[in-house]
Amino acid sequence: MTDPTAPTPEADQSPDKGTALLEFRKVNTHYGAVHILKDVDLAIYPGELVCLLGGNASGKSTTLKTLLGMVTPTSGDVVLDGEIVNDKPISYRVERGITMVPENRRLFKRLSVLENLQLGAYLRSDKDGIAADMQHIFELFPRVEERLGQKAGTLSGGEQQMVAIGRALMSRPRVLLMDEPSMGLAPALVQVNFELIQQIHEDGMAIFMVEQNANMALSIADRGWVIQTGRVVLDDTADVLLVHPELRASYLGGHDER
């Protein structure tokens, strides 16, 4: 639940938040000749949980891929910590604190849980730091420690979600990109999953979440954007969006979806 007393940043126009961690400045992307993202402006500030809502083929996933560097923008800038990183490879961005939890978790199923976590820390070489972070993950998710030697593919859905988040945390990110965290999960697990996300968020992690389940996402987010056919059409605090008439009509439905 959103804390109503928390300061609600007014999106990009809030200079009091300091510099954005991750920013899109008029980003356009193309797949071949097809125009996907159209002049998208986004900004994620330290410690906030923001969500990007949109229907199918609206450009949600492309936004994530562009943030991480899997897709290069045709124009506009991706800015990380004030630095333009348009041409920088994924590894450069991961090293500087962006990590993605992919859609459907996509663990390395035939590798052990430990190996999955180690792979999350692939770009790091500080052994002590890695060990400490792993310990931290065990504190967050004791179940993960119990399953350490087991192949990731044999875990239950909820445990896999923990490992997926743990794997992402192992790179010691400053902002966590989450692609459809509720996708393909049973309703009960969706609830668990959002609790996990909130838990991470309360630890101070900035989270950028792409989600179709708008109600659920907005209930824990600080801010949200709505993207439609590659254009950001709404940009406001979560509270406002939750009751936004247009949004309710198109995404939220009259009542809770689930």
Added chain:
Amino acid sequence: MNELAPPRQILDQDWRRVLQFGGLCALALVFIALIGMPVQLDTRILIRRHLSLGYLSLIWIPIIMGYLVSKELVLEGIISAKKGPRDLLTGALTGMIGGAGLSLLAVLINNYNLRDPLLNWSPQTLEQLNFGNGIGFGIGIWLLIGAALGIFGSALHVLPALTAKAVGTALLAVILVSILETAITDLLQGFRLTFVTDSLYAKRGGLSVVSTIVLIVFVMLVTVLAAGQGEALREKYDALDEPKRKSTNLTLSFTGVIILLLLPLFLGKIMNELLANVGLFVLLALGLNIVVGLAGILDLGYVAFFAVGGYTTAVLTSPNSPWISPELHFGIVILIVIVAAAIVGLAVGAPVIRMRGDYLAIVTLGFGEIIRLLFLSDWLAPYFGGAQGITNIPPVDLGFAEVKGSDPRSVFYLVIFFCAVAIYVSWRLQGSRLGRAWMAIREDEKVAEAMGINTVNAKLMAFVVGAILASFSGAVFAAKVGSIFPSSFLILVSIIILVVVIVGGMGNITGVIVGAVVLIGVLGGPKQPGLLQELGTFKLLIYGALLIFMMLKRPEGLVPNARRSHELHQEEFLQDAWLKGIVDDDDEEEVTA
């Protein structure tokens, strides 16, 4: 599970199952007969005057089918029926249908001539099927043989467990001892135990009847007496604590290495030659295991790197090299071979590495052939000798010894050295950061990329490491054979190494070594004879059949990853098995509430 329901009535059959297995049995028998295995392998005697490899190629089928048809899945919580006469009848019928297939074939061969498309539709095949006693005898005898063998197969279920085990082991022992005659004779000769071989084998090859019976009795006795010892030992081992277990492992592997190193001293030339060949393929398989097993890159042109190693060595050492012939020492050459292999690995890898799966496999297949054709071409003939190849490659001078083809023992030791290097490298890489990156790429390339792994570089590294290991094998091969021709680097080599890796177990060092030893040692390499030289052209058929069988029934390979199954506790192990059916091959997530 141990509770048994009362036996079913003898005629209470699952007729469809009988027909299905019987039909399969008949098809397999006719197929084997028509490809000419019985006739061609008849010269290899297993038991003097009673059994040849040719007949063995037929009779194992009804036994296996009889065994399978009466085998039932033991389901937890469901009481399985007691095995009884019904199962014997099932086996007999299955075997008989199979035998009927051969009888029918004999009749058809007798009355029609289909020699034109079917080469083995011949009087010899008929003769073989009739046991030289006329068509009527042939028809009757195969029905009887089929039924008898089927009963034998199914009887393995009916007999008390221990007896069945003893019978099965004895049968296996007889087959192994007779098939491995060359190896055993050679080994016993080395230990000056020729009197054993003399009494074991008949003069012109094959076990004698008496020794077969003695062997059967002996093995059965041993099995019965040693029953439970194996499990007891296993339990004892499992009960050891971590440091003790480690030291036991160390002692065991140390003993193994010592035996391996001393063994060649007691072996004759033929066996040492065989071991050297096996070693060359172990080296190749270990290299390909890194590419295919760890990084998941299906490289079908792996022989190219083997060729690069061979040709580099040839050019740099042979005085007959048409281009430059610096006649360098092997030690220096090996360093240059590494560089050459790395360069070719990069050159071949760079353009193909961005492709995925099937496309990559096809392109590497092409590259493998291109490299061979380049060595064969007139264009490069001034450098690499074209079809004439490069001859007169000198032996490797190690200072204290010479490694040359005429002394396969020395080659074996050189190969063992390189194998040790390859095993060490593979083992270290597997647990390294790079190794983890490879496995991540193998599992899910996109996600590996999202973890910040530079997938292109990592895959290129796999290509290069694999190329270097293959080039070692090529270098030793060149020194061993003494000459090198493009025809040594056929595509078949790539395929066979791949089969070795798959059958042994992808990504599993022990498995790959075992795979190479068993396949290359017993069946032989593309041009190198194995223990079963007589198989000749049927080698490839067996390779193919084995590949299909393993892919279907045991995709994890001959040697499952013991380390991992040890790590898993019983409970998790069960969960693993349970989940396998639901999740493993499923890209979509299962929904567990």
